[in-house]
Amino acid sequence: MKITRRQLLGTGLASSTLILQGCAAQITNAAPTRSESPAISNATSTTAKKFQIGMVVFEGMTNLDLAGPLEIFPRLPDTQVHLIGRENKVIHTDTGMPFLPTISMDDAPKLDLLFIGGGDGTNTLLEDEKTLLFFANRAPDAKWITSVCTGAIVLGAAGLLNGYKAATHWTAMDILPYFGAEPVHQRVVVDRNRITGGGVTAGIDFGLTLAAILHGPILAQSMQLGMEYDPQPPFNTGSPKKASQELINMALDYQADAIQMRLAIAKRIAQRRG
Amino acid sequence: MKITRRQLLGTGLASSTLILQGCAAQITNAAPTRSESPAISNATSTTAKKFQIGMVVFEGMTNLDLAGPLEIFPRLPDTQVHLIGRENKVIHTDTGMPFLPTISMDDAPKLDLLFIGGGDGTNTLLEDEKTLLFFANRAPDAKWITSVCTGAIVLGAAGLLNGYKAATHWTAMDILPYFGAEPVHQRVVVDRNRITGGGVTAGIDFGLTLAAILHGPILAQSMQLGMEYDPQPPFNTGSPKKASQELINMALDYQADAIQMRLAIAKRIAQRRG
Numbered sequence: 001m002k003i004t005r006r007q008l009l010g011t012g013l014a015s016s017t018l019i020l021q022g023c024a025a026q027i028t029n030a031a032p033t034r035s036e037s038p039a040i041s042n043a044t045s046t047t048a049k050k051f052q053i054g055m056v057v058f059e060g061m062t063n064l065d066l067a068g069p070l071e072i073f074p075r076l077p078d079t080q081v082h083l084i085g086r087e088n089k090v091i092h093t094d095t096g097m098p099f100l101p102t103i104s105m106d107d108a109p110k111l112d113l114l115f116i117g118g119g120d121g122t123n124t125l126l127e128d129e130k131t132l133l134f135f136a137n138r139a140p141d142a143k144w145i146t147s148v149c150t151g152a153i154v155l156g157a158a159g160l161l162n163g164y165k166a167a168t169h170w171t172a173m174d175i176l177p178y179f180g181a182e183p184v185h186q187r188v189v190v191d192r193n194r195i196t197g198g199g200v201t202a203g204i205d206f207g208l209t210l211a212a213i214l215h216g217p218i219l220a221q222s223m224q225l226g227m228e229y230d231p232q233p234p235f236n237t238g239s240p241k242k243a244s245q246e247l248i249n250m251a252l253d254y255q256a257d258a259i260q261m262r263l264a265i266a267k268r269i270a271q272r273r274g
Numbered sequence: 275m276k277i278t279r280r281q282l283l284g285t286g287l288a289s290s291t292l293i294l295q296g297c298a299a300q301i302t303n304a305a306p307t308r309s310e311s312p313a314i315s316n317a318t319s320t321t322a323k324k325f326q327i328g329m330v331v332f333e334g335m336t337n338l339d340l341a342g343p344l345e346i347f348p349r350l351p352d353t354q355v356h357l358i359g360r361e362n363k364v365i366h367t368d369t370g371m372p373f374l375p376t377i378s379m380d381d382a383p384k385l386d387l388l389f390i391g392g393g394d395g396t397n398t399l400l401e402d403e404k405t406l407l408f409f410a411n412r413a414p415d416a417k418w419i420t421s422v423c424t425g426a427i428v429l430g431a432a433g434l435l436n437g438y439k440a441a442t443h444w445t446a447m448d449i450l451p452y453f454g455a456e457p458v459h460q461r462v463v464v465d466r467n468r469i470t471g472g473g474v475t476a477g478i479d480f481g482l483t484l485a486a487i488l489h490g491p492i493l494a495q496s497m498q499l500g501m502e503y504d505p506q507p508p509f510n511t512g513s514p515k516k517a518s519q520e521l522i523n524m525a526l527d528y529q530a531d532a533i534q535m536r537l538a539i540a541k542r543i544a545q546r547r548g
Contacts, residue, residue, distance in 0.1 A: 100372040
């Protein structure tokens, strides 16, 4: 009997699934060899009663924003995870990794938890009506509304962080107030049912924190052991509080145009809404 | 002008590319909206002279093993990154995320750096002749031979860790000696041109360490800032040295079959080779 990584992590794997639907024909044709197929099932037949997590994926997203929570969410007990694309077609991360959503926004079921990571592509999403309406329309049904990195800015643009404390990538903190959110410089910020993580690697801290909130600390602790999350960063430059002014200036210089674009979009949206 | 995340990280993005080839027709059809297209180019026309990184991807791999280095490698100056599949078809991570290789083992160019991550799927690779021959045949040309998590076991099965110190996932340390490797309980182990990372999240430490080796500490430090890698794990259970015996037993119990299978395969291989 082959044991899956889910089992290695010691969680309720039998009932944890990542749903493939819509592009299933393409996937089924291409991947006949997967032996630990319990993770792959048909959404329409198995979504009943399970906790539904929708992780919105998009062109130009940062894989590592998603990858932390994506090691965790599908291993939560009685949970189904959907990778939700605007449409049901191939997406590329910001380093060019091609991957597939498992369902489109139009076809996604009712969701108990909404998630979006960040990346360059968020600048496009901030004024993409379909994406913003998806979040705005799905939020009232969701028990939890969550993000990592600049995904928070998309939640903000969708009107979901008004009056909430939130985290985002350190370079985007100044954007949050345009959407009525209060920036907090923490790895993970929990404000009522909004849970937001900081930049990129904060997704791991975010995912484990959420696992503990949803299912208690023991499960989250066992996941942390399974992921061998005992970090020893080679340098002490992981936040603007710790990095030298030279490194900060390097980062800000290199992203000056991106910052300017994001700020212009945020101002435009805030002005439009009065 | 749209600035990419590569630029945000302050690295030599103009010359950093992730190559798409082989399944390009599918990708080109499906992803017309990518605006930061410098990352996507045709391997045959652009591989000349650049540092070629081959990251082997496989069914049942752990996305997070790959995701750390994959935020880093494509942003190194004058570097091209290939996601190399056994064949050129859709692959699923161990949580079911469907994604595409960018090239097949047969079509991959000469590689300066070989990389493989871990996951359940490695148990299959350990006796897969095509995969083992790929590593064995490509290794003599490679300047660096690297892994994260149980990817090290695959390198070992391919005969590439004989006489080397190496790291792997904490549950697989005892397998390394069957392939002549000396297990070392560190996040990253550098022994001559073999660089191996520990389990899952160690891939981030591994990637930054490698960036520093290849291009110096300033670039690596700026990447660490860009990835906001200032970890604050919610628990202190990320290694067997820190976790309680209860958590360790949980993890070992849940993966008893996987450990047994891996050990049986390793013994079989070692015996076959005398």
